[in-house]
Amino acid sequence: MHLRKRVLVTGGAGFLGSHLCERLLKRGDDVLCVDNFFTGTKDNIAHLVADPHFELLRHDVTFPLYVEVDEIYNLACPASPVHYQHDPIQTTKTSVHGAINMLGLAKRVKAKILQASTSEVYGDPEVHPQPESYRGNVNPIGTRACYDEGKRCAETLFFDYHRQGDLRVRVARIFNTYGPRMHPNDGRVVSNFIVQALRGEPLALFGDGRQTRSFCYVDDLVDGLIRLMDAPDTVTGPVNLGNPVEFTIRQLAETVVKLTGSSSRFESRPLPADDPMQRCPDIALAEKTLGWKPKVPLEDGLKLTIAYFRDMLAR
Ligand code: NAD
Ligand code: UDP
Numbered sequence: 180m181h182l183r184k185r186v187l188v189t190g191g192a193g194f195l196g197s198h199l200c201e202r203l204l205k206r207g208d209d210v211l212c213v214d215n216f217f218t219g220t221k222d223n224i225a226h227l228v229a230d231p232h233f234e235l236l237r238h239d240v241t242f243p244l245y246v247e248v249d250e251i252y253n254l255a256c257p258a259s260p261v262h263y264q265h266d267p268i269q270t271t272k273t274s275v276h277g278a279i280n281m282l283g284l285a286k287r288v289k290a291k292i293l294q295a296s297t298s299e300v301y302g303d304p305e306v307h308p309q310p311e312s313y314r315g316n317v318n319p320i321g322t323r324a325c326y327d328e329g330k331r332c333a334e335t336l337f338f339d340y341h342r343q344g345d346l347r348v349r350v351a352r353i354f355n356t357y358g359p360r361m362h363p364n365d366g367r368v369v370s371n372f373i374v375q376a377l378r379g380e381p382l383a384l385f386g387d388g389r390q391t392r393s394f395c396y397v398d399d400l401v402d403g404l405i406r407l408m409d410a411p412d413t414v415t416g417p418v419n420l421g422n423p424v425e426f427t428i429r430q431l432a433e434t435v436v437k438l439t440g441s442s443s444r445f446e447s448r449p450l451p452a453d454d455p456m457q458r459c460p461d462i463a464l465a466e467k468t469l470g471w472k473p474k475v476p477l478e479d480g481l482k483l484t485i486a487y488f489r490d491m492l493a494r
Contacts, residue, residue, distance in 0.1 A: 183232075185209045185247065187290075189240050189281060190254030192219030194361045195295070195353075197227075198401045199252060204230055211246060215239040218257045223360050240277035241269075244284055250408060251292040253281045256330075258297075260323065260451065261366030267325035274329030275336070282340045285347075293349040293408050294337050296417060298458055299327045300352060308425075308459040311352065311417050321453040334417065347412045351404055354421025354460045358397030358480060359487035369394060369481075372432055373488050376441035386450030388429030391457045395422035396480030399473035406469040414468050421460035422473040431477075438481050 186203050190196040191212030196219065200210050209232045212224060216237065227233045238244055240255045256273050257263040263270040278294065285292040301309045302317035317327045340346040357369035365371075375382045403420040426434075432445055465471045 183207055183209055184249045185211065187211045187213060187246060187248040187251045188254060189213045189252070189277070190219065190256060190295070192216060192221065192224050192235075193254065194223070194258075194358070194365070195356065195397065195400065196254045197223035197360055198358070198397050199254070199404060200224060200227055200233065202401050202405065204233055208232070210234070211236060211248060213238045213240065213244065214255065218259070218262050218362060218365070220362065240280055241272045243280050246284070247288055248290050251281055251285055251290050252295070252404065252408065253278065253292060254295040256295070259366040260326070263326040264322055267322070270325040271329040274326070274333045278333035278336045282336055282346065286340065286344050291347040291349070291408065292337075293351060293404065294333055295404075296334055296350050296352045297326070297330050298352055298354040298419070298421065298460065299323065300331050300334065301458075302327060303453060303455040304458065307457055308423065308461040309419070310461040311419055311464055318453050322451075323453045338415075341415060348415050349407050349410070350416040350418070351407050352417050352419045353400065354395060354419065354458065355392045356395045356397055356400045356421070358484050361484070363488065363491065368392070368428060368431065369484065370488070372435040373439065373481075373485055374492070376435050376439040376443050377485070377488055377492055379441060379443055381444050381446035382432045382436065383448045384428060384432055384445050385448050385454065387447075388432065388445070389427050390450075390454060391425045391427050391459065392431070393422050393425045393459045394431070394477055394480070395420070395473050396475035396483075399475050403465060403469065403471045406471050410469055418465050418468065419460040419462050420465055420471070421462065423460055423462050424477065425457075425459040426477065434478065434481060435485075438478065439485055
């Protein structure tokens, strides 16, 4: 029988967090969702609030939190460049002060804690695909640094608490993930393209569209996060979680147009500063230590995501 655990999910009303809360409740955990609703919404978790094992707390992780829990998934942080660059100082604070507060909480209550880190710790990578051993190529004073360096510092804190405080830690380096419950104004490429295609607007291709990303469907990613949390304590990571099938942004745009049946054209826009040219995870470590690899091909995941946005835009 599955033992009911008390699990804290920070950023639980966001895109990934809401799917994670749902999965944890389904397997019989008690879930405490903490969010300040900066990019997350109550709509994402509206279907969970009637569950007696679900609890919602409006709280900003840059302030201390006193609760009793067994496990912590620390996801609180805006993830889209548009949103994390809106108030870059707050973004760094969320990553760094948020990590310090959640690690302090984990230490006090002896909880296991997982950090949602990111492929952005590799910056604009010179090694391809990126293994966990690659130390990255981040511009520390660029417009993406608030996010990249904030997440890198959070990783440092996790490993120092592990070494110094004997804390049970897990670090997941998440690569581009997409799916239902992304905000229509999220600003990331998959939701942007789908919303533009469904509205018959031009798809805004930044740069020449030859930059690459590898897109993971949300269900696969959540499965990876839970496997990492459940793994033996020797498996601290960092572990890459993402789909290793790489596409150019132009190929993504073409696929979205095909699957939506849209007549939208493409429109070129300037490439944002420090936009990585290529990104693809080496997931050998996740396969070996977690027995995990993504199952959902891009077209299948896109169809589910398009159906979600079609329904939302019709309302
Ligand atoms: P999201 O923006 O939908 O979710 C982030 C959530 O954190 C939101 O609900 C937001 O309101 C909340 N939040 C932000 N600042 C907070 C604060 N100070 N206190 C409390 N809550 C706060 O983004 P997402 O895609 O669900 O990302 C979740 C996590 O996964 C983030 O930490 C992100 O860096 C990481 N990640 C996501 C991806 C991806 O492709 N989705 C890739 C790499 C890493
Ligand atoms: N992009 C684009 N059009 C958009 C949004 C993004 O062409 O409307 C490009 C962006 O320049 C980047 C890639 O798509 O090269 C992925 O961007 P996103 O913001 O989703 O995430 P990133 O991986 O850059 O953090």
